[in-house]
Amino acid sequence: MLASSYPLIDLNTFHMDVKAQWFASFKSKAELRALLADSRISEEPLLILGGGSNILFTEDFEGIVLKNNIKGIQVFEETNESILVDVGAGENWHQFVVKAVDNGWAGIENLSLIPGSVGASPIQNIGAYGVEVKDVITSVEAVNILTKESRQFSQAECQFGYRDSIFKQEEKGKWIITKVRFALMKNAVLNTTYGAIKDTLNKMGISIPTVKDVSRAVIAIRQSKLPDPAQLGNAGSFFKNPEISINQFNSLKENYPAIVSYPIDATKVKVPAGWLIETAGWKGKNFGTYGVYKDQSLVLVNYGNADGNDIKKLAQSITHSIWEMFGIQLEIEVNII
Numbered sequence: 170m171l172a173s174s175y176p177l178i179d180l181n182t183f184h185m186d187v188k189a190q191w192f193a194s195f196k197s198k199a200e201l202r203a204l205l206a207d208s209r210i211s212e213e214p215l216l217i218l219g220g221g222s223n224i225l226f227t228e229d230f231e232g233i234v235l236k237n238n239i240k241g242i243q244v245f246e247e248t249n250e251s252i253l254v255d256v257g258a259g260e261n262w263h264q265f266v267v268k269a270v271d272n273g274w275a276g277i278e279n280l281s282l283i284p285g286s287v288g289a290s291p292i293q294n295i296g297a298y299g300v301e302v303k304d305v306i307t308s309v310e311a312v313n314i315l316t317k318e319s320r321q322f323s324q325a326e327c328q329f330g331y332r333d334s335i336f337k338q339e340e341k342g343k344w345i346i347t348k349v350r351f352a353l354m355k356n357a358v359l360n361t362t363y364g365a366i367k368d369t370l371n372k373m374g375i376s377i378p379t380v381k382d383v384s385r386a387v388i389a390i391r392q393s394k395l396p397d398p399a400q401l402g403n404a405g406s407f408f409k410n411p412e413i414s415i416n417q418f419n420s421l422k423e424n425y426p427a428i429v430s431y432p433i434d435a436t437k438v439k440v441p442a443g444w445l446i447e448t449a450g451w452k453g454k455n456f457g458t459y460g461v462y463k464d465q466s467l468v469l470v471n472y473g474n475a476d477g478n479d480i481k482k483l484a485q486s487i488t489h490s491i492w493e494m495f496g497i498q499l500e501i502e503v504n505i506i
């Protein structure tokens with residue numbers, strides 16, 4: 170049953186006060202298929218919603234919003250070394266991480282405290298602190314919106330990249346992810362290469378960390394620089410970190426000796442967009458109802474009653490200024506609706 174004129178303010182972490190023309194949630198593939206049988210599905214725009222933590226609504230959604238509530242965390246296969254776990258797409262990502270960490274299953278502890286649902290995690294290949302979800306995904310199950318058939322995408326078929334997958338490219342808008350299979354490790358091989366993790370563990374007085382220690386360190390780092398969406402509306406990084414050629418980087422370094430970079434390959438580096446935006450003077454800018462977060466310039470925030478269009482325009486102004494100052498084209502990470 171589709172409800173009409175449904176408020177979305179509590180279903181998006183930017184807290185945009187918009188409505189869906191039609192709305193329903195589903196707890197199983199059967200419920201999803203029943204909803205997809207509605208004739209309006211082929212006629213109206215459709216939006217699949219998880220936790221709403223990577224979306225900026227700029228207006229009411231004139232179409233159908235379907236919220237994924239498929240739950241369940243089940244061990245599919247277990248050996249002495251590893252564990253394959255099937256997780257319903259509507260599970261909360263961080264709650265799944267907590268369960269894995271509590272069981273001593275390693276692989277996703279660096280991805281602690283990322284908001285949103287398990288089903289959205291493959292879409293932009295969520296990543297943080299040296300780990301991307303592609304490192305632990307073995308397959309993704311999805312239902313085709315037109316045919317209602319279910320199919321498995323292997324890890325390779327997902328074509329994962331930095332904040333990218335086939336679900337953002339040629340298969341965009343065609344599938345509803347219902348389940349994700351993860352391969353986690355029982356004998357932890359921890360990734361503490363990200364400098365801030367090592368420093369935080371040192372400050373915590375931990376020299377031989379456990380899976381739980383790394384998770385705690387990541388949570389502490391994130392809480393120190395990212396706003397809690399429950400307190401301050403936001404969708405995490407608004408932009409991707411751009412990749413530029415080493416030649417361009419070297420010439421920028423002459424004018425900006427402090428510029429930061431991460432190696433990609435022999436010809437390219439990644440530059441933190443947060444550094445560019447801060448250097449261009451945007452950090453902490455407050456425009457009344459919206460602005461740039463004071464501790465992390467990649468994050469645009471809603472101070473209360475912001476209009477999504479103002480945040481979109483701010484993003485455009487930032488993009489323009491970064492182009493003018495550095496000759497670097499920023500790309501927006503958040504889905505603007």
Ligand code: FAD
Pocket residue numbers: 182216217218219220221222223224237258283284285286287288289290292293294295296297344345346347395396397398403404405406504
């Ligand atoms: P939504 O915002 O609901 O949806 C995002 C997109 O996926 C939409 O296009 C939607 O239609 C589609 N979608 C959602 N579920 C499905 C499904 N089941 N089937 C098909 N399509 C679907 N991201 C990172 O990668 N790393 C971070 O460190 C990080 N930190 C963040 C910190 C904060 C404070 C916030 C607010 C966000 C952060 N994010 C981060 C972004 C966000 O958490 C992720 O993109 C997350 O995966 C979004 O999940 P969601 O369920 O909220 O997706």
Ligand code: EPU
Pocket residue numbers: 296297298299394404405406407408409410429441442443444445447452464465466467502
């Ligand atoms: N920086 C600044 N000023 C700022 C922000 C950052 O100079 O205002 C500098 C930092 O000092 C540091 C560098 O930029 O040298 C990187 O900063 P940080 O470690 O905070 O990470 P990030 O590159 O800004 C990325 C992801 C985050 C992820 C973190 C941790 C993207 C677009 N963002 O941010 O993901 O949590 O790394 O791995 O890749 C998200 O996608 O929503 C998100 C939050």
